[in-house]
Structure formats: structure tokens, C-alpha cells
Amino acid sequence: MNIQLAKLVKSDNNLTQADLVNVTLTDGTTLSIPLEESNRHYQEYLEWLSEGNTPEEAE
Amino acid sequence: MASIKLRGDTSGEITIQAPAVAGTTTLNLPATSSTLATTAQTEAIYNSLGVRNLIINGDMRIAQRGTSSSGITGSGIYLIDRFNISGNGYGTFTMSQDTDVPSGQGFSNSLKLDCTTANASLSASNHMVIVQRIEGQNLQHLKFGTSSAEKLTVSFWVKSNKTGTYTNEFYATDGPRHINKEFTINSADTWEKKIIIVDGDTSGVINNDNGSGLEWLIWLAAGTDFTSGTLHTSWDTANNTDRASSSNVNLADSTSNYINITGVQLEVGDTATPFEHRPWDMELVRCQRYFQRLPENVEYLTSFYFDNTSRYCTTVYFPVIMRTSSQTIAYGTAEYRNGSTYTNGTYLNNQRRNNLITIRITCPSAPDSSGYALGLRLIGTWTLDAEL
Numbered sequence: 402m403n404i405q406l407a408k409l410v411k412s413d414n415n416l417t418q419a420d421l422v423n424v425t426l427t428d429g430t431t432l433s434i435p436l437e438e439s440n441r442h443y444q445e446y447l448e449w450l451s452e453g454n455t456p457e458e459a460e
Numbered sequence: 461m462a463s464i465k466l467r468g469d470t471s472g473e474i475t476i477q478a479p480a481v482a483g484t485t486t487l488n489l490p491a492t493s494s495t496l497a498t499t500a501q502t503e504a505i506y507n508s509l510g511v512r513n514l515i516i517n518g519d520m521r522i523a524q525r526g527t528s529s530s531g532i533t534g535s536g537i538y539l540i541d542r543f544n545i546s547g548n549g550y551g552t553f554t555m556s557q558d559t560d561v562p563s564g565q566g567f568s569n570s571l572k573l574d575c576t577t578a579n580a581s582l583s584a585s586n587h588m589v590i591v592q593r594i595e596g597q598n599l600q601h602l603k604f605g606t607s608s609a610e611k612l613t614v615s616f617w618v619k620s621n622k623t624g625t626y627t628n629e630f631y632a633t634d635g636p637r638h639i640n641k642e643f644t645i646n647s648a649d650t651w652e653k654k655i656i657i658v659d660g661d662t663s664g665v666i667n668n669d670n671g672s673g674l675e676w677l678i679w680l681a682a683g684t685d686f687t688s689g690t691l692h693t694s695w696d697t698a699n700n701t702d703r704a705s706s707s708n709v710n711l712a713d714s715t716s717n718y719i720n721i722t723g724v725q726l727e728v729g730d731t732a733t734p735f736e737h738r739p740w741d742m743e744l745v746r747c748q749r750y751f752q753r754l755p756e757n758v759e760y761l762t763s764f765y766f767d768n769t770s771r772y773c774t775t776v777y778f779p780v781i782m783r784t785s786s787q788t789i790a791y792g793t794a795e796y797r798n799g800s801t802y803t804n805g806t807y808l809n810n811q812r813r814n815n816l817i818t819i820r821i822t823c824p825s826a827p828d829s830s831g832y833a834l835g836l837r838l839i840g841t842w843t844l845d846a847e848l
Contacts (some may be wrong), residue, residue, distance in 0.1 A: 433789040
């Protein structure tokens with residue numbers, strides 16, 4: 402999964418923190434990934450963060 | 461070849477024939493009155509025992525993501541449902557749902573991997589596997605972690621130009637523990653059936669949950685990080701260095717290389733029974749627990765609300781409850797009905813359960829008052845991924 406950019410998202414306005422991340426891959430695919438350890442795409446997102454990348458913050 | 465003939469009272473005869481082999485073999489007959497089953501009768505019994513194949517989509521018929529994908533280079537890649545290609549540095553492959561199948565077996569499709577960019581010199585960490593992960597809660601009858609742990613038998617058909625040694629691995633994720641056995645593709649470009657039988661694991665427990673309990677893998681390429689130890693041919697704590705045979709082929713070493721696989725069946729016991737041909741719809745439903753496509757270009761009933769900007773919201777119920785509510789959503793675009801026309805909105809967020817998703821989009825304007833019910837159309841590819 403080659404992440405080009407990522408943006409944190411709240412699934413509900415009442416949440417104080419983001420619980421999703423919307424990512425755009427280099428091939429143009431757009432994914433909404435829950436910030437949950439058990440999700441395999443979230444694990445790849447964490448790898449992307451560990452490489453020094455940062456997401457846009459949630460609005 | 462020696463034989464005994466029993467003549468019938470009126471006509472006909474039965475021949476009992478010894479095999480043309482050296483040594484003495486004993487055939488014990490039951491001590492009660494009974495009738496011996498023929499091979500055909502036995503196979504009929506096996507075929508009536510469902511659902512015994514622990515592998516989903518073993519005949520490669522279900523391919524919700526498409527039938528061909530090129531440029532494959534990394535990990536976590538799916539095309540044919542439930543079968544995952546993982547690794548790194550294995551060159552580039554095209555994966556497809558092929559119609560090349562072993563004759564006379566009733567299969568329609570196979571999974572094909574075709575090397576398009578070679579890597580003949582694997583680095584230590586380079587590797588390539590095909591894997592299917594099975595939920596732990598579907599494996600409790602294996603009784604792993606007890607003295608009654610059941611044997612496992614995997615059978616599959618395989619064809620490749622690349623003859624030689626491959627490694628079959630069972631990897632119990634919760635240990636992790638594993639058991640690995642070599643198998644050989646003997647003849648190039650020829651369908652061969654492989655049968656691998658392993659003991660049950662009396663030490664490692666498979667957790668009773670919806671996570672990965674057991675992985676079935678075939679190693680197609682393996683750098684020394686995976687081959688430098690000793691192949692664990694009995695269950696043991698998993699070490700990367702012990703996972704693949706040091707003789708394992710490198711399927712990535714030439715762009716002439718390909719491999720086809722179908723008829724994958726994993727069953728309890730030490731006998732490979734005939735492949736269990738399940739109905740197509742049954743197999744699709746089983747696959748949809750892990751991956752589904754939302755119907756596209758169809759109008760969903762939608763609600764509208766306004767908080768700083770116009771938002772539309774629609775709920776889609778799934779035909780099959782998914783493995784987890786923690787799915788990844790691949791989203792395309794969405795259009796909302798504004799009077800008699802459709803206008804593009806922008807995907808905002810979603811809320812998910814394992815049986816539904818609520819999708820919200822933002823829109824440039826509120827609906828007009830032309831009397832049409834609010835509707836939302838999903839355009840492009842919208843999928844839900846709860847794969848292991």
C-alpha cells in the first residue's frame with residue numbers, strides 16, 4: 402500500500418479525536434481506514450508514519 | 461498376480477485379487493455382519509459431508525476484485541477472494557483468474573501468477589508467499605493445544621514451468637507456531653496433485669476468536685532470512701529462519717516463470733478426500749464475510765442535514781455480516797439527487813458496524829423543493845475489506 406497523503410477524520414462531530422484516516426494511494430485509490438490495531442491497513446498506515454510522514458489533522 | 465474367484469449360485473463371479481507387491485499385507489474384515497463399500501460409494505459419502513474444506517474459495521471461482529492485476533510487487537495483495545500474495549523484492553508479477561485447470565476434476569478456474577520482471581538474486585529478506593488465513597473460531601474442532609489435536613491434510617493441484625522444491629507451511633498465528641514440509645513439482649507445465657499431511661499441534665492453542673488462527677502458505681521464493689535455519693517438519697515455535705526449505709525454488713528468477721494453483725482443500729484427518737465442490741452462491745457468501753462490493757450506480761434512500769455545510773447521509777445494509785466492524789472502505793465518488801439531476805458530492809466519513817455502513821457526503825447546496833425524494837448514488841468502486 403503506497404500512501405501518497407492521509408487525512409485524519411472524525412466519524413462523528415461529537416468525537417474529540419479522529420477515529421478514521423482517509424488515505425490516497427499513489428495509484429489514486431482512496432481508502433477510509435479505522436484507527437484500530439486489528440485492521441491490516443492501519444498497520445501499514447503506522448509504517449508510513451514511522452517513515453516520518455504526517456497526516457493532515459481532522460477538522 | 462494371485463487371485464481368488466467366488467462363483468455366484470446361479471451366475472457371475474467375484475475376483476479377490478492381491479496386489480503385485482512384495483511383502484505381506486493384512487486386510488481385517490469387520491467382526492459383524494456388514495457390507496463393504498465400493499470406492500464410488502465411499503466418495504459419495506465424503507462428498508455429502510459438508511462443509512469439510514477449511515479453505516474458502518479453494519477452486520478460485522470467486523474474484524470480486526477483478527480477474528487480472530498486473531504490477532504486483534508487495535504484500536497484502538488480493539485478487540481472487542481470500543488468497544493473499546505477500547512478500548517483498550520478488551520482482552513483479554501479474555496475478556489472474558485463469559481458465560487453465562486440471563482435466564476431469566470439475567474445476568473452472570485457477571489462480572495464476574506470471575513473472576513479468578525477474579529477480580534472480582534474492583536478498584536475505586526477499587520472499588514471496590501465497591497464503592490463506594483462517595479464523596480461529598472456525599478451527600476449534602482441531603483441538604490444538606490438547607493431546608487430541610487432529611491431523612491436517614491439505615491437497616491442491618499445481619502447475620508450473622518451474623520444477624523443484626517448494627515449501628508448504630502451516631502457521632498458527634496465536635503462538636506463533638508452525639510446521640513446514642517440502643513438496644516437489646516434478647514435471648514442467650503439467651498439472652500435478654499434491655497431498656501433504658501433518659500432525660495436529662498438541663502444544664499450541666488456537667484462540668477462539670475472529671482473528672487469524674491458522675495460515676496455509678506456499679513459499680514461492682525465499683531469501684536466507686527464511687531458509688538459513690532448519691525446516692520445522694514438526695510443530696515448533698515459529699522462527700523466520702526455519703520457515704522455508706533451503707532448496708526452495710525462486711519463482712521470481714525468470715520472466716518465463718509462472719504457477720497455477722487450484723483445488724485447495726484443507727481438512728481434518730489424514731486422508732485427502734475428493735475436492736468438495738460447493739455451490740457458487742455459498743462460496744460467494746463465505747467470501748463476502750471478508751470482502752464485499754457495495755452496489756454502484758444505484759440510488760440509495762438518503763437523509764439530509766445541515767451543520768455548517770450541506771450533508772447527505774445514507775445507510776447500506778450488507779447481505780452478509782462481515783468478520784469485523786473494523787473494515788477498510790475503498791471509496792469512489794458520490795452523487796446526490798437535486799431535483800431531477802445528480803450533483804457530485806465529496807465523501808466525508810462513515811460509521812460502520814459489521815452489518816451496515818452509514819456514508820456521509822458534503823454537497824455544495826441543499827436539495828431543492830422539486831418534490832423528489834432525496835437519493836444518493838455511489839459512483840466508481842466502493843468496497844469493504846475485513847480480510848485477515
